[in-house]
Amino acid sequence: xxxxxxxxxxxxxxxxxxxxxxxxxxxxxxxxxxxxxxxxxxxxxxxxxxxxxxxxxxxxxxxxxxxxxxxxxxxxxxxxxxxxxxxxxxxxxxxxxxxxxxxxxxxxxxxxxxxxxxxxxxxxxxxxxxxxxxxxxxxxxxxxxxxxxxxxxxxxxxxxxxxxxxxxxxxxxxxxxxxxxxxxxxxxxxxxxxxxxxxxxxxxxxxxxxxxxxxxxxxxxxxxxxxxxxxxxxxxxxxxxxxxxxxxxxxxxxxxxxxxxxxxxxxxxxxxxxxxxxxxxxxxxxxxxxxxxxxxxxxxxxxxxxxxxxxxxxxxxxxxxxxxxxxxxxxxxxxxxxxxxxxxxxx
Ligand SMILES: [Zn+2]
Ligand SMILES: [Zn+2]
Numbered sequence: 588x589x590x591x592x593x594x595x596x597x598x599x600x601x602x603x604x605x606x607x608x609x610x611x612x613x614x615x616x617x618x619x620x621x622x623x624x625x626x627x628x629x630x631x632x633x634x635x636x637x638x639x640x641x642x643x644x645x646x647x648x649x650x651x652x653x654x655x656x657x658x659x660x661x662x663x664x665x666x667x668x669x670x671x672x673x674x675x676x677x678x679x680x681x682x683x684x685x686x687x688x689x690x691x692x693x694x695x696x697x698x699x700x701x702x703x704x705x706x707x708x709x710x711x712x713x714x715x716x717x718x719x720x721x722x723x724x725x726x727x728x729x730x731x732x733x734x735x736x737x738x739x740x741x742x743x744x745x746x747x748x749x750x751x752x753x754x755x756x757x758x759x760x761x762x763x764x765x766x767x768x769x770x771x772x773x774x775x776x777x778x779x780x781x782x783x784x785x786x787x788x789x790x791x792x793x794x795x796x797x798x799x800x801x802x803x804x805x806x807x808x809x810x811x812x813x814x815x816x817x818x819x820x821x822x823x824x825x826x827x828x829x830x831x832x833x834x835x836x837x838x839x840x841x842x843x844x845x846x847x848x849x850x851x852x853x854x855x856x857x858x859x860x861x862x863x864x865x866x867x868x869x870x871x872x873x874x875x876x877x878x879x880x881x882x883x884x885x886x887x888x889x890x891x892x893x894x895x896x897x898x899x900x901x902x903x904x905x906x907x908x909x910x911x912x913x914x915x916x917x918x919x920x921x922x923x924x925x926x927x928x929x930x931x932x933x934x
Pocket of ligand 1: 727
């Protein structure tokens with residue numbers, strides 16, 4: 588293991604001003620989808636609250652019910668969205684980074700076998716059990732470190748991200764260990780938001796079409812409400828399918844990337860290698876405090892670097908689940924790192 592005194596391998600700094608300004612432009616461009624979504628949400632707020640509830644709905648009781656329900660959903664929906672966007676998805680702990688001496692030896696290695704040997708001997712002291720297809724340690728050539736289990740390099744964020752699910756342009760952030768719960772809640776509350784708008788505006792939508800046939804449709808306000816209904820239904824369909832897919836992934840404790848390419852263990856590829864049973868899988872993302880399950884507050888279990896793995900019998904699974912947790916402030920117990928499927932069988 589390296590010590591903190593050892594030199595770190597650093598990325599070469601880019602000082603080319605043209606390239607730097609291009610990078611700044613790219614950073615701005617990446618916010619366009621977020622601005623687009625925010626604009627639609629802002630417009631939907633105006634159309635629903637002002638055009639529908641204040642100008643169109645006649646009954647005061649209906650107005651109160653619609654506005655109260657709408658604002659309740661709106662607040663938690665926006666809260667989830669903002670948390671998904673602005674949560675720092677973190678990086679790989681420093682102990683995974685190659686010390687300078689090893690990096691130099693790696694560069695001087697004259698064969699693939701030597702490279703693999705050097706990386707494997709370094710990874711042996713790390714809490715990893717996932718490997719490459721040929722059984723070697725997973726190494727990121729861009730970040731110069733061994734990848735922890737379920738960690739992947741994001742080419743947009745330009746770093747390795749723990750338990751990366753996918754990079755989402757609509758939130759301009761990676762969806763990963765630290766914000767996956769927020770992302771799923773964002774999808775869920777977004778779906779409820781669209782369904783609520785669709786259902787409460789349906790009768791006015793139908794009424795306006797009737798008026799149209801009689802030639803009574805007047806003013807832009809009615810177009811706002813017609814368009815609001817269409818947009819809400821359209822988004823409800825797309826959010827519904829995405830939300831269902833992620834609910835399925837949660838029950839399997841599988842990331843989107845893992846559903847396309849199974850993680851490889853010492854025993855071979857296994858899409859369900861991290862599956863601990865439906866309820867435990869749900870708790871991995873939503874935590875064990877039921878009061879906080881549906882609030883966009885971080886409650887996911889674990890540290891995003893090591894994960895409990897599927898085992899063959901329930902007793903060893905419970906033993907592992909109790910052994911394999913530690914708080915964010917505590918150092919991980921070294922024996923947890925070494926737990927592999929082979930060890931589970933021994934247990
Ligand atoms: Zn990387
Ligand atoms: Zn990313």
